[in-house]
Amino acid sequence: MQEIIIIKPETNKCLFVENDNGVNKLNEGSLHDLVNKSNRKEDLIFIISKFSSIKDTIQIPKKNKSIFLKNAKNIIKQNYSDQNIQVITQKQINDKLPYIVISNKEFKELESVKNKFNLKNNIVLLEKDLYETKSNSWHISYFRDEIFIYYNSNVLQTSKNSFENDIKILLQNKYSPEIIKWTNLHEDLESIKDISYLESLVNKLMKCDQRIESIIETIDFTKSNNKNLLKIVDIYNYNSKIDFSYITNWKPYNLILISSMIFTALFLQYSNASKFYSQLELRHKNILSSVFRDLESNNYSGDLNTVASKISLVQHLPKENYILIFNLIGNIFENPEIKLKKIVCNKDEITMVLIATSDKSVNYINQALQKNRVFSSKINSIQNQGDKEIHINLSLTYEDA
16 A cells, blocks of 8 residues: 655645555545544655745856855745745755755645654655656646646646647647656546547647556656655755854855855846746747637737737726636536526625536536535525426635635
C-alpha cells in the first residue's frame, strides 16, 4: 500500500491518494486531517502543487563564491515580487545552485504536521518534478477536467472542450512529440473514458505513441530518476540555520557583493521573462482564435481592438461582470436535455429555474450538483409542468466569492 498527499493552495482541500492493490482511493480534506488518517505516516509522500512551488537554478559567480553561497537565499528572494515565500537551496551542481521556492502558507502547514506527527524521512516532491519532459516528449496530467500539458519545459492548462484546439496550436508552433505519457490521478470509469476520448483526438491530429500510467507509476519513475530527493527533515533543518548577514558584517568586499546581487537579480528577471514569453504568446494566440473562431478573419488582433473600442463607447455596462460565473454554470449543466428558463444574479447568491424534459435529466442535474467543486447548492422546489417538463428552482453560492 502506498499513500500520497497532494498539498493544494487551499490547504483545506488537499488530496489523499491511497493505492491498495493497484486501485487508487481518493479523499479530500485538510492537510492535518489527511496525515492523521494515514496508516503509514512514516512512508507518506508529499507533493506540493505547481501553483505553490517553483524549482530553478542560479549561476554561482567565480569570485566571492563563499559569500554568494552564504547569501544565496536573500539573493534569490529578491527576484520574486511576492516575499511571502521560503527559499530552500540544494546541493551545488558544478557552477549552479539548485533551489526551491515554496509559498509561506504551504511551508508552515507542512511544518506543523511534521512537528505534530514527528515526520522525518518523508519524501517531498514538487508537482512539476513528476512531469519533466524532453524535446521529443509530452506529459499530460488529468484530474476532473483539470488538464495540464507539459512540453519543452513549459506547461499549458486546458480543458476537455478546448483540448483539441490547444493541441492544434502547439503543433502549429512546431511542438510535436514522439511520445505522450498520460497520468490519471483518479482512475475511475469516467476519467478512463475521458482520457480514451482525448487520446483519439490526438490520434486524429498526429502520429505518436501514447501511454497511460497511474500517479503511483509516475512517482516511482520520478524517484528512480532523481538523485537529489528532498526529505521533509532537510527542508526545515536548512531553514533553521543562521544566515550570514552582509549588513551587520559590513566590509569593503560587500560593495562587490551588492553589485553582484543587483546584476544577478536583473539577469534572473530577464531570464524568467524570456522563459515564459513563448508560453504567453501561445496562450494569446489560443484565446484570440477561440474568441473569433466563427469569423472569417485572420486579423485577430485587429478584431480584438475593434471589439475593445466598441465596448469603451458603451455607457451602461453592468457594475459586476458575471461572464466567468455563467461559463462555470454552463460547464456544470452542459446537457442538451436541460434548458434555462430564468436566472437571477444577486451579490451573494444566484437563483435559477431549469427545465428538465425527463427523470433522466433530473438525475443528471442532481449528479452535476454533487460533483461540482465550484458552487454550494440548494434545491428550492421541483414542480411538474404537464407531462413533458419538470421545473427545478435552485440556488447557487460561489464558494470562492
